Amino acid sequence: MTEFERRHVGFNKPYLTGKETEYILESVKSRKISGDGVFTKKCHDFFEKRFGFNKVLLTTSCTDALEMAAILINTSQGDEIIAPAYTFVSSVNAFVLRGAKIVFCDSEEKSPNIDAKKIEELITPNTKAIVVVHYAGMAVDMDTIMELAQKHNIYVIEDAAHSIDSYYKGRPLGSIGHLAAFSFHETKNVISGEGGNACNQ
Template sequence: MIPFNKPYLSGNELQYIGEAVQSGKISGNGVFTKKCQQFFEEKYGFRRCLLTTSCTDALEMAAILCDIQVGDEVIVPSYTFVSTANAFVLRGAKIVFADSSEENPNLDATKLASLITSKTKAIVVVHYAGIACDMDAIMAIAKKHQIYVIEDAAQAIDSFYKGRALGSIGHLSAFSFHETKNIISGEGGMLVINDERFEKRAEIIWEKGTNRSAFWRGEVDKYNWVDIGSSFLPSEVVAAYLYAQLENLEKIQARRKQIWDNYFTAFKALADKGKLKLPVIPVYATNNAHMFYLLTDSIEQRDALITYLKENKIYAVFHYISLHSSPFYQEKAREVSLPMSDYYSDCLVRLPLFYELSEADQQLIIEKIIAFYN
């Protein structure tokens, strides 16, 4: 079976983990944590980065920093992973789901203004497949109504919007280093703080609500419990693994983009004949090759394609079930109509894409899909 994903070991992961263990400090916020944070700040111009144990944790920190309270409304795309909404539900927010655009699964910025009320506190945008949302339009609406923008950049490492790194545009952003992402640490994530108002408090929340980091820098003579927070720091073992991956970021990205381009070129003839649809990259966005997906005509065709590929020892998957159709949401809110989100839930198929996918295996995948449609 050709797997859907395979974690890539770039070379120095075990060496750096050994160095972390031998250093005598494997709890969080050590040498490798600082190296990773510095890497992102210098390469992408992020104001401040804090590694977390997951992207979910980074989103939960963002919800705390934005002071989300019971009764506040937070706009979230329905076509996303549950953490995007759950982080704000935990703070008592009412989730207002936004539909996807016709162009791609990202939030439809042209319909955003109609969702804003006097209770709207934040907009969470998801850069699906690492492809940028229309951030100029979104930031203009947020500025007009004085609301926060949080970028869920879980899939968006090394991707850009009009030359600006995704994750650097909103007030806050969250990244994932889960094993299915381009750059991995097994589990892991990062909060990016782009607004100086949040910088000091973010570090306190990150350190379980204490000013321990300030204490270790010698800024206070003892550390105390000064705010709410939680155990959001990953261990040095996780950070050491991640740093080895970051050293190979350009090599990993080049290979993934090559695989993505091979798929796109191979299926263009089918798309031109109207048999399927291919990903659309807007002119303002770059492609970080996080995933390659096809869009089928119907849920029946999608299921038939996935079954056919599995019978031929190829593991392809569909993706998100729209959150507005989930049992949890429907028990608490009225039904909403989000046809484009439902379309992507029904028709999107993700193909295997990982660093070590061989040319022969990719060619087999391509041939089987062409055979299916012919």
């Protein structure tokens, strides 16, 4: 046990496979260490092939991937974004920073996920997007949400920070909405210290 471990009650224990230092060394030796190197390409390929995403881009965090999502849907002053009342601040921060109003929707009775049945009453002509969070990898009711999105012509962004290799009716989470963001922060299931990616369908 290290001195740090003796003195702290850990919030989480990062999952390591044992090959990390070998790969870090390989990356350093390649002299391409700021991104867009061989491991970036491997990650893009893995996500696109394994989960069938149309396009994947590695980012420095899930927070940054959500920034990209907010920019891509052209979030502007006066837009309303429907989001779950229970989530991490990054789910909505990027939209707040661009002047959007966050309209929080209550959770399901038995989970922290957004209650899809309560969304439609919150939709107005200003609603631009619904952000869903599959909390701890538990899938949100995506059929109901995608139907609403189509009916009202609004975007669905999946904050899939917790949801690598999690599924809804056999479909990978992150592959159902218009855009998705994943996290590789050390508290998540697949980690890189800090990191994330953005996907579109």
